[in-house]
Amino acid sequence: MHELGIVFHIINSLESVGRENQLTQVANVTLEIGEVSGVVDSYLKDCWKWASEKSSLLRGAKLITQEIPAVTYCEDCHQTYGTVEHGKVCPFCLGGNTYLVAGNEFNIKEIEAC
Template identity: 55%
Template sequence: MHELGIVFYIIDDAKKAATDNGLTSVRRVTLQLGEVSGVVPELLGDAWKWACAREPMMEGCELEVEDIPAVTHCEACGTDYGTVEHGRICPACGSDQTYLLRGREVMIKQIEAY
């Protein structure tokens, strides 16, 4: 399960950040999640609850998810467009010389602990 692996990674990071700052309990983690990251937010939420219940430092910790829309850039005409709506082909000029600008992120933005 992909989501559980991500959750373990986030929890390790959050615990390390809290410990480094002399804190014992993580209250909230804010995660940035790209639209085409392949992570299912519902599964992530379930995995989060399951994993946090097994970690004393993480007990009752909230996971806040910020969605990042996927954007593709066209090298041929310079247009930025929505990846999910249009895919790899630029809607402005029809070129396939495009690359993903953002939308694959799975990134911790903020950790709150006390």
């Protein structure tokens, strides 16, 4: 379960930002998570509930997640398409000269302080 490691990384980052900005309490944290990032949303939220309670800055903070759609680019026909629906084969030209351009990342989008 790599979600716990991700949560610890996020909490460490947020505590650092909190110290720099003299925050005392965070109400909400919004994360963007790629559709094919391998992060399981329910596991992430369970880990968040447990780990955030150990931080005075984040105790009670709600974790909000938003999905970033997975998009693939075809170098043959220069089109983009939904990765999950079509995989590595371009639905426009049926070529396989493709690569993922979005959807495997996760980012802290917003922090809402109390």
